[in-house]
């Protein structure tokens with residue numbers, strides 16, 4: 001298929017349809033309302049379901065209900081909306097239902113601002129809702145990658161029976177870029193008859209399927225949490241994705257950066273190369289599971305003397321970077337938020353302080 | 356009913372013993388819902404949604420697919436199911452704290468969109484499960500664990516009448532208030548539940564059956580006194596009857 005020029009938010013909507021997801025519930029919020037606007041027209045054309053819910057709280061549970069009966073379903077929102085959905089996300093993870101959430105992050109806390117941010121790293125990676133659960137979190141750095149991650153998200157959600165979060169920022173959502181859509185996914189959710197409340201007749205069974213997160217017995221709840229934990233451990237073995245950049249040769253500084261921020265870092269790294277300064281980068285494509293050993297290995301290279309975690313927030317991922325590096329190299333954070341994105345020049349100046 | 360047997364358990368109920376207190380009317384309402392499911396032959400395509408409240412374990416007593424909602428969110432979950440699988444029969448089973456307090460927004464919007472599921476709304480004028488705190492439906496002067504001197508309506512307003520409130524929506528729907536205090540009420544309540552399911556089967560409208568119920572434990576009464584109190588105190592304020600049918604589109608009766 002030929003490349004077409006498309007806005008990130010619309011491409012995300014189209015990618016879901018191509019991933020075989022014909023059910024979308026959402027509530028408008030800048031900077032991602034274009035997804036709902038696009039799908040309000042496109043879903044009915046594709047024979048799917050579009051519904052604008054009354055709040056993100058309700059939308060979270062519409063997703064839960066639809067996912068609980070075994071249908072592919074997704075929503076998109078931005079930070080304050082995702083906070084409201086976090087209650088449902090916890091229940092969905094607890095009840096082990098597959099669903100896809102897209103957060104096109106805007107600045108916070110509170111009403112914050114409407115410009116791009118990476119301030120929801122903690123919320124997505126450490127759990128915005130209550131209890132011991134994890135989301136599989138993917139962070140695209142381009143519209144094309146957002147499309148590819150959307151296509152991967154549904155089968156992954158079904159593989160683990162766990163919500164998957166695509167964490168973008170306002171730039172990914174608003175940017176126009178050429179995209180090429182992969183072929184429509186043929187795979188259907190396969191294991192749903194084993195657990196989904198899709199009606200006994202649908203699966204020709206006389207056994208009740210129950211979608212729930214309540215385990216009043218302490219032993220049972222502990223066992224349930226151990227089962228969830230084992231899925232998160234499996235994700236750590238099988239789903240880590242990252243992109244190394246300029247890490248083959250020697251470098252003095254290693255940058256860790258994701259999403260839109262990593263694109264700016266890439267430009268800085270290219271410019272520094274021309275000046276004869278080598279900088280490597282690890283770009284996590286999954287934020288959970290986190291590319292821990294890739295970051296460690298890249299940081300402890302003999303030539304590397306310091307590590308920079310560059311983020312569009314006040315220093316969130318840096319805590320994970322420090323954790324991976326286990327004190328082997330100094331780790332520093334640099335970042336801005338509120339919609340200001342650090343420039344390549346700023347990053348170049350910063351790197352020069354360390355070489 | 357099979358010949359020679361005088362009493363049978365509906366197929367839509369399991370053999371599990373319920374955890375409800377003696378004299379609690381939740382059990383009666385479960386049975387009515389189950390009988391209607393059996394009589395309409397819809398068990399294999401029914402999905403129930405359990406609330407957070409005393410009926411949180413309803414899925415242990417109903418023999419059909421079930422989902423368990425968060426507190427108050429059952430109507431949003433039912434919306435999710437019904438939109439993606441309109442062929443399924445979906446009912447929510449919710450208490451008055453669940454539906455009229457924390458879940459007020461979800462029920463109003465689901466009703467207003469005319470979502471084609473059925474809500475069984477069990478109004479016992481109190482938060483049963485958490486130990487008898489005041490609900491939006493608690494009567495003026497009624498003592499609860501958070502209104503120990505009796506509900507003060509100057510501070511907390513008057514009890515919410517959900518059937519009246521929902522029937523004021525312009526969207527078509529079936530909204531009725533019933534009770535399960537005595538056999539005469541129980542028979543009518545069953546008819547209403549069956550009617551609600553029938554409207555859903557026909558894909559016609561949202562339906563809500565409010566059921567005036569008892570909570571002897573948290574009212575601090577014997578089961579018999581609880582029934583008397585409900586008849587004397589609740590029924591004059593929560594008047595029984597159909598508030599709206601799909602035949603008449605809007606307005607109170």
Ligand SMILES: Cc1ncc(C[n+]2csc(CCOP(=O)(O)OP(=O)(O)O)c2C)c(N)n1
Pocket residue numbers: 407408409410426449450451452453454477479481482483484485490
């Ligand atoms: C978000 C949230 N808030 C509070 C609770 C605690 N809680 C559980 S049940 C309940 C009230 C239930 O009362 P009602 O809906 O009237 O049901 P009943 O027990 O009377 O049948 C409350 C407040 C909860 N589980 N979740």
Ligand code: SF4
Pocket residue numbers: 374375376378379380381409479483484569570571572573
């Ligand atoms: S506390 Fe009240 S509502 Fe709950 S089971 Fe006991 S009597 Fe029924």
Ligand SMILES: [Mg+2]
Pocket residue numbers: 450451452477478479480481482483490
């Ligand atoms: Mg109650």
